Amino acid sequence: MRIGELSKRSGVAVPTIKFYLREGMLPPGERTSPNQAQYDDSHVRRLRLVRAMVDLGGLSVAAVRDILATVDSPTDDLDKLMGTVSKGLTQAPEEVDETALDEVFDLIEDLGWLCNREHPAARSLALVYTAAREIDHPQLIAAMRRYAEASELIAKADLDYVENFSGIDRVLESVVVGTVLGDSALAALRKLAQTAESHRRYGSDDPVE
Amino acid sequence: MRIGELSKRSGVAVPTIKFYLREGMLPPGERTSPNQAQYDDSHVRRLRLVRAMVDLGGLSVAAVRDILATVDSPTDDLDKLMGTVSKGLTQAPEEVDETALDEVFDLIEDLGWLCNREHPAARSLALVYTAAREIDHPQLIAAMRRYAEASELIAKADLDYVENFSGIDRVLESVVVGTVLGDSALAALRKLAQTAESHRRYGSDDPVE
Numbered sequence: 001m002r003i004g005e006l007s008k009r010s011g012v013a014v015p016t017i018k019f020y021l022r023e024g025m026l027p028p029g030e031r032t033s034p035n036q037a038q039y040d041d042s043h044v045r046r047l048r049l050v051r052a053m054v055d056l057g058g059l060s061v062a063a064v065r066d067i068l069a070t071v072d073s074p075t076d077d078l079d080k081l082m083g084t085v086s087k088g089l090t091q092a093p094e095e096v097d098e099t100a101l102d103e104v105f106d107l108i109e110d111l112g113w114l115c116n117r118e119h120p121a122a123r124s125l126a127l128v129y130t131a132a133r134e135i136d137h138p139q140l141i142a143a144m145r146r147y148a149e150a151s152e153l154i155a156k157a158d159l160d161y162v163e164n165f166s167g168i169d170r171v172l173e174s175v176v177v178g179t180v181l182g183d184s185a186l187a188a189l190r191k192l193a194q195t196a197e198s199h200r201r202y203g204s205d206d207p208v209e
Numbered sequence: 210m211r212i213g214e215l216s217k218r219s220g221v222a223v224p225t226i227k228f229y230l231r232e233g234m235l236p237p238g239e240r241t242s243p244n245q246a247q248y249d250d251s252h253v254r255r256l257r258l259v260r261a262m263v264d265l266g267g268l269s270v271a272a273v274r275d276i277l278a279t280v281d282s283p284t285d286d287l288d289k290l291m292g293t294v295s296k297g298l299t300q301a302p303e304e305v306d307e308t309a310l311d312e313v314f315d316l317i318e319d320l321g322w323l324c325n326r327e328h329p330a331a332r333s334l335a336l337v338y339t340a341a342r343e344i345d346h347p348q349l350i351a352a353m354r355r356y357a358e359a360s361e362l363i364a365k366a367d368l369d370y371v372e373n374f375s376g377i378d379r380v381l382e383s384v385v386v387g388t389v390l391g392d393s394a395l396a397a398l399r400k401l402a403q404t405a406e407s408h409r410r411y412g413s414d415d416p417v418e
Contacts, residue, residue, distance in 0.1 A: 155402035193364035
């Protein structure tokens with residue numbers, strides 16, 4: 001198909017497609033003339049993946065390139081792939097307090113989770129520990145164990161969700177979409193569950209505010 | 210104490226304190242002379258609450274005012290209070306697809322959660338449903354039931370956490386802190402749990418990347 005049709009099929013504007021092409025986020029089409037190229041379904045899928053990462057994930061061009069490099073390096077190592085994407089989706093804080101990071105890894109080992117010390121999510125969790133102490137809410141740290149147990153259920157649902165898909169682009173897309181949309185969904189569900197639980201504990205029988 | 214001491218004790222700069230005073234986010238101190246006022250521990254606590262809402266919660270001055278109005282209206286209705294804060298912390302989307310909202314409430318009723326149709330979190334969840342369909346990932350919606358069950362565990366931990374505190378300011382502060390820092394913590398824990406679960410399912414015995 002021509003770039004116009006690619007734009008129609010993918011819902012991505014032509015100038016944006018051209019930007020992705022220039023940035024190497026989308027493989028070039030097959031030249032049919034000096035100023036014309038043909039694209040196929042792989043381009044539609046790739047565009048959807050790039051959009052999921054940029055629009056939903058808020059990923060930088062550089063982060064998207066890293067992830068696509070992993071996609072395009074022939075691999076069936078889903079473990080490694082999940083790691084790359086999930087890390088690309090996490091802003092690793094510059095500096096973390098090593099003592100807080102130790103605490104985080106006490107929890108991680110306690111749970112029997114395998115993950116190394118450089119994992120950005122471990123570092124951003126350490127940042128939360130530090131912030132909680134700074135604002136005099138160390139009690140929040142005590143809740144982490146139960147948060148972690150709930151997170152295990154979530155992660156199992158996440159991996160089952162990813163297993164709905166086949167084809168590396170779709171799998172990756174599902175990881176990005178699941179992580180990004182999933183975080184919004186979980187934040188919302190948490191508030192709804194808080195409302196329900198709070199009503200269960202303290203509520204009158206009036207309709208909930 | 211004088212405003213300088215209040216600044217030292219609260220870690221909030223004097224100009225910021227003056228802004229909060231002007232905006233009615235901090236009750237005035239007791240005038241001891243035309244250009245001097247005395248502040249007490251209640252001001253320190255209130256400043257910490259305001260900072261939790263502004264810095265951590267990213268709340269607007271207006272949202273903070275709403276919440277403080279609830280705090281200052283004598284009430285021990287923790288249910289109502291939780292609702293106000295948790296709603297103040299959620300951006301309610303302008304427009305939602307009513308069909309998606311119906312789906313959300315099918316789930317909510319299914320779970321036996323009490324919450325009304327105007328709850329901003331229900332509306333932002335409806336937005337996720339719509340987005341998931343638009344990008345051709347309806348499978349994500351099937352995961353919501355398990356997400357919701359995990360969210361119930363999280364909400365129970367949240368309410369137990371809030372019950373650590375007494376005094377309306379501290380309770381509210383704990384709701385804000387728990388919701389905001391908690392969301393970051395949960396997003397991080399989810400990624401760590403994904404890494405661990407993915408390693409469990411697909412991993413070799415190499416140390417995790």
